[in-house]
Amino acid sequence: MSVAPHDFGDFPRSAAAARFEAWRRAFYRFSGSRLSVIGLGICVFLVLVAIFGESFVPYPQHVTGGIAPRARFLPPSATHWFGTNELGQDVFTLVVAGSRVSLLCGFAVVFAAAVVGTVLGGIAGYYGGWTDDLIMRLTDLKLTIPGLILAMAIAAALGPGIVNMIIAVSLSWWPGFARLVRGEVLSKKEELFVLAARALGASHARLIWRHIVPNVLGAIVIKMSLDMGFAILTVAALGFIGIGVKPPTPEWGSLLAIARGYMPEFWWTAVFPGLAIFLAVFGFNLLGDGLRDVLDPKARR
Amino acid sequence: MALLEIRNLHLYMRSFEGDAHVLNGIDLTLERGRIHGLVGETGCGKSLTGLSISRLVPSPPARYAAGSIRFDGRDLMEASEAEMRALRGRRIGMIFQDPTTNLNPAFRVGEQMIDVALHAGQVDSGILGLGPDASRAERRAAACRLVVEMLGKVGIRDAAARVDDYPHQFSGGMRQRVLIAMALIGRPDLLIADEPTTALDVTVQAQILRLIRDLVDEFQLGVLLITHNLGVVAQVCSQVSVMYAGSTVEDGPTRAVFRAPRHPYTKALLAALPREGLARGELKGLAGSVPSLLTPPRGCRFAPRCVHAIDTCRERRPIAEEIQAGHTVACLRAAEPVA
Amino acid sequence: MLPFVIRRFLLLIPVFIGLSMLVFVIGRLLPGDPVQLAAGPHATREEIAALAAEFGLDQPLPVQYLAYAKGLAIGDWGRSIQSRQPVIDDLKTFMPATLELVIAAMIVAILIGIPTGLLAAVYRDRWPDTLSRAVSLGAISIPRFFLGLLLQLALAMWLGLLPLGGRLPITAEPPPFLTGFLLIDTLVARDFSTFFLALQHMAMPAVALSLSPLATIMRMMRASTLEVLSQDYVLTARALGLSQRLTIFKYVLKNALSASLTVIGLYFGWLLGGTVLVETVFDWPGIGLYATRAITTQDFMPVMGVTLCIGLIFVAVNLLVDLAYGLVNPKVRLS
Numbered sequence: 001m002s003v004a005p006h007d008f009g010d011f012p013r014s015a016a017a018a019r020f021e022a023w024r025r026a027f028y029r030f031s032g033s034r035l036s037v038i039g040l041g042i043c044v045f046l047v048l049v050a051i052f053g054e055s056f057v058p059y060p061q062h063v064t065g066g067i068a069p070r071a072r073f074l075p076p077s078a079t080h081w082f083g084t085n086e087l088g089q090d091v092f093t094l095v096v097a098g099s100r101v102s103l104l105c106g107f108a109v110v111f112a113a114a115v116v117g118t119v120l121g122g123i124a125g126y127y128g129g130w131t132d133d134l135i136m137r138l139t140d141l142k143l144t145i146p147g148l149i150l151a152m153a154i155a156a157a158l159g160p161g162i163v164n165m166i167i168a169v170s171l172s173w174w175p176g177f178a179r180l181v182r183g184e185v186l187s188k189k190e191e192l193f194v195l196a197a198r199a200l201g202a203s204h205a206r207l208i209w210r211h212i213v214p215n216v217l218g219a220i221v222i223k224m225s226l227d228m229g230f231a232i233l234t235v236a237a238l239g240f241i242g243i244g245v246k247p248p249t250p251e252w253g254s255l256l257a258i259a260r261g262y263m264p265e266f267w268w269t270a271v272f273p274g275l276a277i278f279l280a281v282f283g284f285n286l287l288g289d290g291l292r293d294v295l296d297p298k299a300r301r
Numbered sequence: 302m303a304l305l306e307i308r309n310l311h312l313y314m315r316s317f318e319g320d321a322h323v324l325n326g327i328d329l330t331l332e333r334g335r336i337h338g339l340v341g342e343t344g345c346g347k348s349l350t351g352l353s354i355s356r357l358v359p360s361p362p363a364r365y366a367a368g369s370i371r372f373d374g375r376d377l378m379e380a381s382e383a384e385m386r387a388l389r390g391r392r393i394g395m396i397f398q399d400p401t402t403n404l405n406p407a408f409r410v411g412e413q414m415i416d417v418a419l420h421a422g423q424v425d426s427g428i429l430g431l432g433p434d435a436s437r438a439e440r441r442a443a444a445c446r447l448v449v450e451m452l453g454k455v456g457i458r459d460a461a462a463r464v465d466d467y468p469h470q471f472s473g474g475m476r477q478r479v480l481i482a483m484a485l486i487g488r489p490d491l492l493i494a495d496e497p498t499t500a501l502d503v504t505v506q507a508q509i510l511r512l513i514r515d516l517v518d519e520f521q522l523g524v525l526l527i528t529h530n531l532g533v534v535a536q537v538c539s540q541v542s543v544m545y546a547g548s549t550v551e552d553g554p555t556r557a558v559f560r561a562p563r564h565p566y567t568k569a570l571l572a573a574l575p576r577e578g579l580a581r582g583e584l585k586g587l588a589g590s591v592p593s594l595l596t597p598p599r600g601c602r603f604a605p606r607c608v609h610a611i612d613t614c615r616e617r618r619p620i621a622e623e624i625q626a627g628h629t630v631a632c633l634r635a636a637e638p639v640a
Numbered sequence: 641m642l643p644f645v646i647r648r649f650l651l652l653i654p655v656f657i658g659l660s661m662l663v664f665v666i667g668r669l670l671p672g673d674p675v676q677l678a679a680g681p682h683a684t685r686e687e688i689a690a691l692a693a694e695f696g697l698d699q700p701l702p703v704q705y706l707a708y709a710k711g712l713a714i715g716d717w718g719r720s721i722q723s724r725q726p727v728i729d730d731l732k733t734f735m736p737a738t739l740e741l742v743i744a745a746m747i748v749a750i751l752i753g754i755p756t757g758l759l760a761a762v763y764r765d766r767w768p769d770t771l772s773r774a775v776s777l778g779a780i781s782i783p784r785f786f787l788g789l790l791l792q793l794a795l796a797m798w799l800g801l802l803p804l805g806g807r808l809p810i811t812a813e814p815p816p817f818l819t820g821f822l823l824i825d826t827l828v829a830r831d832f833s834t835f836f837l838a839l840q841h842m843a844m845p846a847v848a849l850s851l852s853p854l855a856t857i858m859r860m861m862r863a864s865t866l867e868v869l870s871q872d873y874v875l876t877a878r879a880l881g882l883s884q885r886l887t888i889f890k891y892v893l894k895n896a897l898s899a900s901l902t903v904i905g906l907y908f909g910w911l912l913g914g915t916v917l918v919e920t921v922f923d924w925p926g927i928g929l930y931a932t933r934a935i936t937t938q939d940f941m942p943v944m945g946v947t948l949c950i951g952l953i954f955v956a957v958n959l960l961v962d963l964a965y966g967l968v969n970p971k972v973r974l975s
């Protein structure tokens with residue numbers, strides 16, 4: 001059977017229209033779920049705080065390690081909303097400043113993991129054969145080793161520092177993305193080859209760009225938003241154990257770890273950084289869960 | 302009194318785009334001991350009609366705007382869920398299209414059937430042949446006997462041993478037999494069979510149809526046979542209703558309707574059947590497509606595709622009229638001597 | 641069933657080999673000079689060389705791996721370069737504490753997560769569902785080290801209801817070692833007062849650890865129940881008059897459970913690694929604390945041992961889950 005050229009020319013346009021329609025529906029469904037909208041609100045708020053918060057904190061000198069020995073352990077009050085810590089630093093200031101580190105690290109981890117996972121998963125799915133076997137066995141193995149312990153080991157190996165910590169966590173994070181991308185590519189590959197044969201002349205690269213990338217991208221964005229919360233959690237956990245971001249850089253997990261020693265009398269030093277972690281993780285989880293609900297056909301039920 | 306009488310049934314379905322008017326005045330009469338075919342294209346509302354009789358369409362999104370469903374004189378639209386539950390499995394049995402998915406894969410077939418038998422026995426203890434004060438164990442034993450007996454009736458060999466098998470150990474045709482036995486275990490008066498043979502091989506299909514016909518004779522069942530296959534209707538149905546886009550367009554004895562179809566849609570359907578002696582490429586399809594039920598045409602729903610449509614057809618909804626004894630057509634031009 | 645079991649066992653061999661190699665690589669990732677670290681700052685060059693030779697560290701890497709793998713096969717998992725203790729002995733001491741905690745947490749999670757997930761699915765899009773979604777997302781989101789701290793603050797420090805941490809008070813006499821599970825060993829020894837002490841000590845860490853698997857199991861159970869509810873056989877059951885209660889608690893539950901089983905297995909292994917934080921907060925003498933200590937002192941044999949041990953347990957649990965899956969699912973069992 002021959003296909004007239006205009007038939008094929010029509011195809012991308014109608015696909016784009018269908019995609020637009022799908023997004024419109026997704027948005028409608030998303031805004032119908034109160035929890036998802038709350039999640040979006042929390043995330044937007046946190047991002048704004050992370051970007052602009054430091055300019056408005058009451059004690060900017062504490063962000064860079066300044067201390068106030070005479071104001072140690074003041075309980076929450078009008079001048080110190082979240083109280084002060086063992087160095088007399090304003091806990092509110094530290095928590096606001098910590099949002100930047102946490103969000104940035106969380107995003108960096110997820111982004112790096114997504115890039116590595118996408119490349120490896122894409123290669124595995126596209127080429128198949130022994131490349132596929134090798135990469136997939138590696139991810140399988142990786143999944144049997146607890147991510148936190150692996151991240152701890154790598155972080156310890158690389159030594160302290162934000163960048164090293166990000167590398168460590170993303171190295172333990174990519175297999176999930178690799179599996180996802182490989183699955184998507186595999187399911188699209190057959191269709192793609194049929195199209196390629198029909199289009200006669202349309203290059204593979206163009207078809208990949210047109211057909212695989214948009215499909216895979218959606219799935220990756222969903223997973224990134226779902227993982228963002230857990231990435232923030234992992235970063236905080238490493239800070240809490242003491243293998244990660246180190247003072248004086250304000251980071252929620254390490255703030256909590258130090259404050260642990262001053263409980264129960266000076267509970268505010270621990271509770272507020274903890275609540276901040278909770279709020280951030282909760283917000284991103286709500287958002288990710290809501291996105292998955294509306295965008296992932298498999299989870300739609 | 303007819304076993305089942307559906308009059309002017311209107312059903313709306315809420316959806317993302319708006320309310321779809323999916324059943325637009327269904328009329329249907331079914332007598333005991335008869336097989337009544339309900340035919341139409343996918344999406345014309347024939348399955349929804351079947352589910353509506355058992356009140357199994359979830360509401361919301363469903364909304365019944367008008368109509369009545371009289372079963373043995375009782376209006377099911379007025380019945381409570383508890384009353385409906387007493388009818389289901391006891392007086393109204395149902396079977397569905399795909400025998401591979403309609404049995405629970407994780408349970409032995411006997412187990413699933415016994416539960417239906419116990420339910421029917423709870424509604425009417427006579428089904429199990431026991432008095433109302435029989436013990437649990439007695440009921441279960443009686444239910445088990447009944448299950449084996451029914452499996453035998455539908456042609457499962459060595460039924461006593463096979464009750465302990467799981468669904469995947471049966472072939473497709475055998476599974477449909479099991480489902481028929483399960484639907485008939487409560488000795489129902491009405492069997493709603495929704496595309497019972499569509500998923501089966503042609504030979505198996507014929508066996509299942511023969512089985513249904515035999516069972517109708519044995520139990521004096523009324524069967525509503527929902528199908529898109531006109532051949533199946535011709536084989537076993539004494540009556541047929543033709544549906545298009547949520548309306549019954551033609552209804553009558555199968556012979557009369559098939560010999561002398563009066564509605565243009567029925568004519569088109571019959572003309573689209575492949576026949577012997579037809580040269581290749583002569584297969585006729587129907588031009589156009591089914592109208593959107595969100596914004597259905599104002600007049601006759603078939604008008605946009607109808608070659609005989611005139612302006613009135615697009616304005617006024619046709620009312621079903623009896624043109625011969627028992628043969629009704631919903632077409633404004635049915636009385637005219639058109640080709 | 642038997643060929644199925646044998647096939648699953650044979651599949652484990654390459655997993656073991658791959659795992660030991662990966663673990664060896666991870667162990668070697670640790671930087672610095674562990675020998676130098678262990679020997680102390682004042683060690684002479686000869687002393688360091690002797691120590692390196694003693695641990696086989698002067699050999700090329702493939703030789704070291706082969707020696708390590710050979711040791712693994714005969715139960716010699718190497719020695720801690722810090723304490724000189726055989727790693728396998730340490731694992732025997734610390735593993736039961738962690739396993740006991742994880743099992744307790746999983747039991748809590750399953751007992752609460754399964755019914756609530758089922759409920760959420762049955763009342764889909766109504767308030768029980770929305771509530772369960774909010775609660776489960778909240779439960780996943782709360783860092784377990786923070787939850788642990790809050791529990792300690794409220795229940796131990798302010799109200800004084802439960803002990804702050806540890807497995808038993810220092811003054812208590814631990815039961816004779818049998819399984820290493822205090823709750824079992826005390827019962828076997830008929831030492832009920834110690835049993836209750838152990839239970840009290842376990843309460844907070846187990847709850848802190850159970851929250852995220854609970855939420856996951858709940859969501860998983862909800863999803864699989866919805867999946868099952870949309871199946872044709874559920875419609876058939878309804879169409880033939882079976883009550884909603886019978887349909888859900890007999891027919892739907894079994895199918896939905898078998899779908900959730902896999903997740904439970906995955907989570908169990910995942911939790912073994914996740915106890916690190918809870919053990920740190922509650923000073924629970926398990927392998928999480930052991931691993932943290934080993935990582936911070938760059939003591940690579942224990943790190944390898946812990947990782948390998950968790951990997952093996954993970955694989956074993958998933959094997960068990962596969963077998964259990966076969967039991968629930970007749971199609972897998974019989975084919």
